[in-house]
Amino acid sequence: DSGVTQTPKHLITATGQRVTLRCSPRSGDLSVYWYQQSLDQGLQFLIQYYNGEERAKGNILERFSAQQFPDLHSELNLSSLELGDSALYFCASSVDQNYGYTFGSGTRLTVV
Amino acid sequence: QQQVKQSPQSLIVQKGGISIINCAYENTAFDYFPWYQQFPGKGPALLIAIRPDVSEKKEGRFTISFNKSAKQFSLHIMDSQPGDSATYFCAASRSNTGKLIFGQGTTLQVKP
Numbered sequence: 001d002s003g004v005t006q007t008p009k010h011l012i013t014a015t016g017q018r019v020t021l022r023c024s025p026r027s028g029d030l031s032v033y034w035y036q037q038s039l040d041q042g043l044q045f046l047i048q049y050y051n052g053e054e055r056a057k058g059n060i061l062e063r064f065s066a067q068q069f070p071d072l073h074s075e076l077n078l079s080s081l082e083l084g085d086s087a088l089y090f091c092a093s094s095v096d097q098n099y100g101y102t103f104g105s106g107t108r109l110t111v112v
Numbered sequence: 113q114q115q116v117k118q119s120p121q122s123l124i125v126q127k128g129g130i131s132i133i134n135c136a137y138e139n140t141a142f143d144y145f146p147w148y149q150q151f152p153g154k155g156p157a158l159l160i161a162i163r164p165d166v167s168e169k170k171e172g173r174f175t176i177s178f179n180k181s182a183k184q185f186s187l188h189i190m191d192s193q194p195g196d197s198a199t200y201f202c203a204a205s206r207s208n209t210g211k212l213i214f215g216q217g218t219t220l221q222v223k224p
Contacts, residue, residue, distance in 0.1 A: 002155065004155075042201075043212075043214040045212065090155050090156070092155075094210065101158070102157075103157065106155050
C-alpha cells in the first residue's frame with residue numbers, strides 16, 4: 001500500500017456521462033497530481049494542486065476539471081465522456097514539488 | 113523540448129544478466145531525473161532518482177548513469193531477476209514545478 005488511496009478502482013460508464021474520481025494523498029503530503037495513462041500516450045500529466053490551489057496544468061481537456069479540498073483530498077471530474085477517454089487515471093502525492101512522488105493504484109475508466 | 117525519449121520499448125534479459133534502459137531529454141532546465149517501476153495493475157513506484165550534480169547513483173542492484181553534456185541518462189539493473197519483470201519509466205522535471213515528463217516506458221522481461 002503506497003499510502004495514496006484512489007476510488008473507485010474500476011469504472012464503466014457510457015459515452016456522454018460524467019464521472020468523479022477521488023484521491024486521498026499520503027498523510028502529510030500537500031501536493032496532488034493527476035495523470036492519465038493510455039497505451040498510445042503513456043503517462044500524461046493532467047493537473048497539479050498544492051494545498052488547495054491549482055499549481056500547474058498539463059494537457060487536460062476542457063471537459064475535465066479537478067479540485068483539492070481543505071482536507072487535501074482531490075477529485076477529478078470527467079464530463080461528456082468519449083470512448084477515447086478510456087484509460088487508467090492515476091493520482092500521486094508529494095510533500096512538496098522538489099521530490100519524487102508516490103502514486104496510487106489508479107482508477108481504470110472504461111467508456112462504452 | 114518537453115519530451116523525454118526512452119528506449120528500447122521492450123527488453124528480454126536472462127536471469128543474472130544486466131538490463132540497460134536509456135533516456136534522452138532536450139530541455140536543459142530539467143534538474144531531477146527519477147525512474148519508476150510499474151507492475152501490472154499497480155501504480156508506478158519510485159525506484160531511484162538522480163540530480164545533474166552527480167554522474168552516477170547506485171542503490172542496490174539499480175544504478176543511474178547521467179551524462180549532462182549528452183542530455184542522456186540510463187538505468188542499469190545488475191543481476192536481473194524474474195521479479196524485476198515490469199515496465200520501467202524514466203522521467204524528468206524542473207525544480208519547483210513538480211510536473212514530471214515521462215518517457216514512453218520499457219517493458220522488461222527477465223527469463224529464468
